[in-house]
Amino acid sequence: MKKVVLALVLLFTFVLSIIAQPNVYVPAKENMEAREQFQDNKFGIFLHWGLYCMLATGEWTMNDNNLNYKEYAKLAGGFYPSKFDADKWVSQIKASGAKYICITSRHHEGFSMFNTQYSDYNIVKATPFKRDILKELADACARQGIKLHLYYSHLDWYRNDYPWGRTGRGTGRSNPKGDWKSYYQFMNNQLTELLTNYGPIGCIWFDGWWDHDIDPNFDWQLPGQYALIHRLQPACLIENNHHQTPYPGEDIQEFERDLPGENTAGLSGQKISKLPLETCETMNGMWGYKIADMNYKPTKTLIQYLVKAAGRNANLLLNIGPQPNGELPDMAVQRLQEIGEWTKQYGETIYGTRGGLIPPQDWGVTTQKNNKLFVHILNLKSQSLYLPLGKNKVAHAFIFKNHKPVKYKKDKSGIQLQLDEVPTDIDYVIELTIV
Numbered sequence: 001m002k003k004v005v006l007a008l009v010l011l012f013t014f015v016l017s018i019i020a021q022p023n024v025y026v027p028a029k030e031n032m033e034a035r036e037q038f039q040d041n042k043f044g045i046f047l048h049w050g051l052y053c054m055l056a057t058g059e060w061t062m063n064d065n066n067l068n069y070k071e072y073a074k075l076a077g078g079f080y081p082s083k084f085d086a087d088k089w090v091s092q093i094k095a096s097g098a099k100y101i102c103i104t105s106r107h108h109e110g111f112s113m114f115n116t117q118y119s120d121y122n123i124v125k126a127t128p129f130k131r132d133i134l135k136e137l138a139d140a141c142a143r144q145g146i147k148l149h150l151y152y153s154h155l156d157w158y159r160n161d162y163p164w165g166r167t168g169r170g171t172g173r174s175n176p177k178g179d180w181k182s183y184y185q186f187m188n189n190q191l192t193e194l195l196t197n198y199g200p201i202g203c204i205w206f207d208g209w210w211d212h213d214i215d216p217n218f219d220w221q222l223p224g225q226y227a228l229i230h231r232l233q234p235a236c237l238i239e240n241n242h243h244q245t246p247y248p249g250e251d252i253q254e255f256e257r258d259l260p261g262e263n264t265a266g267l268s269g270q271k272i273s274k275l276p277l278e279t280c281e282t283m284n285g286m287w288g289y290k291i292a293d294m295n296y297k298p299t300k301t302l303i304q305y306l307v308k309a310a311g312r313n314a315n316l317l318l319n320i321g322p323q324p325n326g327e328l329p330d331m332a333v334q335r336l337q338e339i340g341e342w343t344k345q346y347g348e349t350i351y352g353t354r355g356g357l358i359p360p361q362d363w364g365v366t367t368q369k370n371n372k373l374f375v376h377i378l379n380l381k382s383q384s385l386y387l388p389l390g391k392n393k394v395a396h397a398f399i400f401k402n403h404k405p406v407k408y409k410k411d412k413s414g415i416q417l418q419l420d421e422v423p424t425d426i427d428y429v430i431e432l433t434i435v
Helices: 002-020 029-041 070-078 087-094 133-144 180-197 222-232 301-310 330-349
Strands: 042-047 100-106 147-153 203-207 237-240 252-258 278-284 315-318 364-369 372-377 384-388 396-397 407-411 416-420 427-433
Touching: 029 237, 042 147, 087 100, 087 330, 100 133, 100 180, 100 203, 133 147, 133 315, 147 180, 147 278, 180 203, 180 222, 222 315, 237 252, 237 372, 301 330, 301 364, 301 372, 301 416, 372 384, 396 407, 396 416
Parallel strands: 042 100, 042 315, 100 147, 147 203, 203 237, 252 278, 278 315
Antiparallel strands: 364 372, 372 427, 384 416, 396 427, 407 416
């Protein structure tokens, strides 16, 4: 009896210790369900759109060219994206097979792309356009059944109450120390608007933490901000592009310009967590619209990147920079259509799947859904492929696109596929039924 009482006391003490720790995040049921749906969706489109599109030199142009914040703000007076059509955007994006859209509600330039009561520096009050593009996009997403995610910048090159970090020092602001209490309240006020006035939001996608990464004493007060978001919309996921191991309160781990486990861009050396994963990449070279950047990646490269992400149990968030007139660039729309042709035929092999039992290889990756194992052959120079399946056995093997049976030989550790030809498809998929 004493042992039972002692065990109960220890359990009660442990529970109290958990409750007493403000940084211990326990996701709500709605949040856990949203994580699963996010992983099932696999593919989203990123939209970097702000005043910077008018200068057509990328989203960092204010910082890179040390543009005075007061002069830069004058761009708003001429911003009139007359051809913006939210329903057209959503239908073009949806045609690619993407399941969600993430748009910049406020980027580092400090301009709000929505109707906020906490700053007149926004698309409704400061421009002749006078329309809340975020509201129109949210409504279009709801009509067409696609999730809306919102990018939100933690740093600001425009506001004087933002404490200076390592960027935006040449924009002419007068108060390097800023007023953190004021700025933190401003952000939380805006986040409350975004999560109150625009319907269900799938995710808040933060960026800019790294602006103060050289100051170990700087406190972004993330736990309080994260708690606010989860309180307003429990199913809303949080990810932070801080290039660190995820912090308490975050629901997705982001990898910028790299697949999980890779670090070619120097931003993704962190360990891979057990959270849902996402990798973001540009369709051409820039995030924001740049008139001189026509270096769009080939459709084959983009499709294979999507497949490689899925094989690493991650989503792909593929970026487009909309034009100043409110249209998506023609080349981007073309890529969306071509990716869509592939997802119509092969979407089953990535949507709703997780990384397969065979880890990524030089020849490709695997994805898996229950007892179906999809072998995505992306780079194979022969007609033979060995698959180490361990104790798993194969009941059926066939080419996914035409259900033609594939011959194979078994051994105690796996099977040797015998193909009729050297694969030349963008993604040559073999479906195996595992028993």
